[in-house]
Amino acid sequence: MSTLLEPFEYAFFRNGLVVATLAGALCGLIGVYVTLRGMSYIGHGLSHAIFGGAAASAVISFNFYLGAGLWGLASSLMIGRITRRRLIGADAAIGVVTTASFALGLALLNRFGQVRQSLDAALFGSILGVTSTDVWLVLGVTVLAAAVVFLGYRSLLFTTFDPEVADVSGVRTARVDAVLLAVLAVAILATMKVLGVVLIAATLVIPATVARMLTNSFGRLLWLAVGLGAACGFVGMMASYHLDISSGAAIVLVGAVLFGAVFAVTGPRGLRQVGAGS
Amino acid sequence: MTALVRMNGVTCAYGGAPVLVDTSMELGDGAFTGIVGPSGSGKTTLLRCLLGSVRPVAGTVERAPGLRVAYVPQVETVNWNFPVTVAEVVLMARLGGRRLPWPSAAERREVGAVLDRLGIGGLGDRHIRQLSGGQQQRVFLARALVARPRLVLLDEPTAGVDVRTRHEVLHLLAELNGEGLAVALTTHDLNGIAAHLPHLVCLNRRVIGQGRPEDVLTPDVLERTYGAPMEVLNHGGMPVVVDQAEKVAPVR
Numbered sequence: 101m102s103t104l105l106e107p108f109e110y111a112f113f114r115n116g117l118v119v120a121t122l123a124g125a126l127c128g129l130i131g132v133y134v135t136l137r138g139m140s141y142i143g144h145g146l147s148h149a150i151f152g153g154a155a156a157s158a159v160i161s162f163n164f165y166l167g168a169g170l171w172g173l174a175s176s177l178m179i180g181r182i183t184r185r186r187l188i189g190a191d192a193a194i195g196v197v198t199t200a201s202f203a204l205g206l207a208l209l210n211r212f213g214q215v216r217q218s219l220d221a222a223l224f225g226s227i228l229g230v231t232s233t234d235v236w237l238v239l240g241v242t243v244l245a246a247a248v249v250f251l252g253y254r255s256l257l258f259t260t261f262d263p264e265v266a267d268v269s270g271v272r273t274a275r276v277d278a279v280l281l282a283v284l285a286v287a288i289l290a291t292m293k294v295l296g297v298v299l300i301a302a303t304l305v306i307p308a309t310v311a312r313m314l315t316n317s318f319g320r321l322l323w324l325a326v327g328l329g330a331a332c333g334f335v336g337m338m339a340s341y342h343l344d345i346s347s348g349a350a351i352v353l354v355g356a357v358l359f360g361a362v363f364a365v366t367g368p369r370g371l372r373q374v375g376a377g378s
Numbered sequence: 379m380t381a382l383v384r385m386n387g388v389t390c391a392y393g394g395a396p397v398l399v400d401t402s403m404e405l406g407d408g409a410f411t412g413i414v415g416p417s418g419s420g421k422t423t424l425l426r427c428l429l430g431s432v433r434p435v436a437g438t439v440e441r442a443p444g445l446r447v448a449y450v451p452q453v454e455t456v457n458w459n460f461p462v463t464v465a466e467v468v469l470m471a472r473l474g475g476r477r478l479p480w481p482s483a484a485e486r487r488e489v490g491a492v493l494d495r496l497g498i499g500g501l502g503d504r505h506i507r508q509l510s511g512g513q514q515q516r517v518f519l520a521r522a523l524v525a526r527p528r529l530v531l532l533d534e535p536t537a538g539v540d541v542r543t544r545h546e547v548l549h550l551l552a553e554l555n556g557e558g559l560a561v562a563l564t565t566h567d568l569n570g571i572a573a574h575l576p577h578l579v580c581l582n583r584r585v586i587g588q589g590r591p592e593d594v595l596t597p598d599v600l601e602r603t604y605g606a607p608m609e610v611l612n613h614g615g616m617p618v619v620v621d622q623a624e625k626v627a628p629v630r
Contacts, residue, residue, distance in 0.1 A: 134461065253479035261460050268429045268449050270524060271473055296445040316505035318462045319479065 107341045116227030116294060119238050120333035123302050125289035126242045127300070128307035129249060130287050132322055133280055134306040141191055142179055142281075143337050145198030149175035151222060152201030155208040162376035165237070166368045169289050175201060176285040180261020180278060186250045202297075211287050225296030225348025229338065230297060234293060241290040249322070252276065257318060296348030306355035307332060332358060382445055382529050382560055383428050387446045388437035390423050395444070397423045400437070400618075401598045405529060410555045411562040412572045414582035416604050421564040424464050424581060425449070425531050426491045428562065448522035448531040453514050459505045465489055492520045496550065513542035530554075532563040536571055537585045544570050552578035568595065591617055 107113040108332055121267060134143050153171020177293050221229065249256065254274040256268035259276045267273045288300055295303055311324035336351030345348065381404045390398040398420040403409060405428065413421050426432040426440055427448055441447075448471075468489050469481055476482060481489065493499045496516040501509065504519060515535055522530050535551070536544045549607060555561050565571040572578055579596045580586040580603040587599040595617040600608040611618045 122568045150441070182476065213429050250479060251477050253477075254470050254473055257462075257466070261462060261467070261470065262451065264431070264452050264455075266470075268431045268447075269472060312461055315525050316463065317503075318460075334626075341452055 103116070103342075104338075106339075112228060113337075113341060115230045115232060115235050117334065117337045118235050119230050119291075119294050120227070120337040120339060120351060122238045122242050122330035122333070123164055123294055124303060124307070124331070124333025124336075124351065125326045126245055126329070127291060127295075128311075128325040128327070128332075129242075129245055129309035130280075130284055131304035131306075131329070132224060132325045133163075133256065133260055134304050135282065135312070137280075139187070139284075140153065140305050141303045142183070142194060143284060143288070146172065146179065146285055147297045147300040148202035149198040150201075150285070150288055150292065152203075152205035152208075152220065154292070159212045165289065167196030168259075169286070171201070171287040172289050173282060176281040177278070182280045183253065184277070202261050204339075205338040206230050221296075222292070223296055223298050224295065224346040225294050225351075226300060227294060227337065227347045229293060234290075238290045241286050243285060247271045248279060249332065250285055254278070256280070292314050295351065296346065296349050297354050299348035302355060303329065303332070303354040306352070306359055310355075310359050313362050313366050328358065329357075380442065381405070381440070382407055382409070382442045384440045385434075386440070387439045388427055390420070390427055390434050391443070393454070396435070397583065398427065401427075401581075401585050402437075403579055404583060404589060405560055405562055407528070407560060408555065408558060409529075409560045409562065409577060410421060410575055411577045411579060411606070412563045412575040413562065413579045413581055414568060414603070415564075415586075416574050419580055419582045419603070425533055425562070425564060428531060431554075432466060432603075436622055443561040444527075446525060447529045447530065447531060448525045448527035448528040450515075450518045450522050450530065450535060452533045452537060453511070453518065454538065456506075456514075456518070458514075460506070462501065462506060462522075464493070464498070464504050464506060464509070467506060467517055467546075468492065468502075468520045468524055471525045473525075479514075488524060489520075492523050496520050496523075497546075510543070511539045512546050512609060515539065515543070515547055527559070529560040529562070530598055530622055532561070534565060535563050536565060541570070551572075573616055573618070595619055 107308060134140055136299055150168050150172040153168040154164060156171065158166025179194055180199055255271045255276055258269065258271050259273045264275050291300060307325045307329035312322050315321050315326060332351055332355045336354040337347055340347040340350035380625065384404040386402050387395050388398060388401045401424065413424055415421050423432060426433060429447055430439065430441070430524050472485055476485070478504065485555065489502065490499065493502060495517060498513050498516050509517065535547055539547070564627060573591050575591065577589070578591055579588040580594055580599055582603045586603045587594045595610055597608055597610055600610070600619060608624045609620045609622055611620060
């Protein structure tokens with residue numbers, strides 16, 4: 101027991117644990133919309149795009165959150181426009197925009213970066229640098245996302261389920277899409293330190309997918325995904341400390357184990373609900 | 379009969395060649411209109427134009443002030459794997475006023491009443507895939523009705539359903555129409571649906587003919603609409619369309 105409680109003596113760990121739990125809940129919540137709208141790839145790409153902004157801000161010694169945030173917002177708007185207009189295949193367009201941004205970030209860090217460690221931390225997540233400012237930031241973004249979902253619940257559900265009919269029924273779907281993308285970008289930005297650029301997409305996808313295997317009701321799905329995401333964040337962070345592995349990897353692995361366990365119970369029926377193979 | 383929506387010389391295009399050319403028609407208060415035509419004839423575009431989701435490149439669409447139009451999509455376009463119950467589908471169309479995610483007591487009663495009215499009461503907690511074809515169609519009709527429209531537009535409401543379900547849907551729409559709701563639908567089914575409606579519009583990128591079935595379902599109009607010769611028989615005062623495709627010889 102004392103070994104389990106040992107890490108709580110460190111302030112950085114307490115901060116990291118709170119951030120990871122909140123980040124799990126936040127990504128679980130947004131992940132419901134991301135997976136149901138088939139936006140998983142956008143989430144994946146957006147985190148890579150934001151990495152470019154983060155690296156650029158580091159090189160010119162600009163505020164990390166402000167620089168990466170502006171960069172991420174610009175990328176998300178660009179992705180949104182490309183997907184809506186269907187000029188070229190959306191996935192190809194996202195691939196170009198976001199991997200180019202990611203490559204630029206890598207190049208900048210290679211050329212001007214100081215330590216190799218910071219690159220590892222950015223890619224795979226680390227709790228060492230988590231400050232109380234980060235805790236407040238993640239808390240703020242979680243409250244913001246919850247407020248957006250709470251106040252726009254019906255419009256968001258309608259747009260996600262049936263965008264064309266929502267549009268003709270008076271929902272401003274373009275605005276709903278833009279708000280969702282912006283919230284996604286801000287959430288990725290806020291959770292990037294702990295979860296890591298490469299692994300954020302999994303925390304968006306896994307809780308929502310596991311929750312989907314357990315329920316057919318949208319309302320229950322939201323609660324379940326938030327709860328499962330938070331649990332993955334908490335358990336993953338504990339595992340990260342005790343097993344000495346990166347926080348992002350630990351959280352994603354806990355999610356993967358959870359997926360396996362739920363699949364073992366629900367069997368193919370659960371996967372069918374997710375929509376595989378039908 | 380006052381016009382709810384009136385289209386004057388409307389031409390619609392999605393970038394390339396026009397999908398709908400110089401189309402004029404109107405839907406009056408209490409209308410019950412069928413829009414028929416072959417695939418690609420512009421039926422869905424016509425519905426979108428009436429709804430206002432597609433802007434014409436020429437011509438005008440006039441709507442009665444404050445008109446509420448509801449739309450029922452083709453069930454084939456619905457994502458049946460989406461995690462949503464019947465009651466959740468119906469409620470998502472209640473947008474004005476209340477912002478909280480969960481329904482008020484009054485809204486719950488209203489949803490219950492609409493589901494009862496459409497003969498699917500008690501199914502509110504079911505997932506949408508756990509329903510029969512006719513019940514699935516009714517869920518989306520229920521969603522349209524809770525928005526309290528004066529006009530409902532339905533895209534192929536009887537595509538892919540069996541004969542009995544087709545009758546049920548048709549009777550239900552006729553009842554709602556009898557209660558004062560204007561209804562317009564697109565259909566492929568000339569004998570099963572179109573011939574039973576009071577008013578038809580035959581479409582093939584432009585309006586070929588419109589009026590009562592007995593006036594419109596004629597060999598001339600049908601051939602110009604479908605581009606294939608058709609024969610029209612009379613069955614107890616109702617037109618029955620028979621297409622004249624030659625019998626395929628059995629392979630020996």
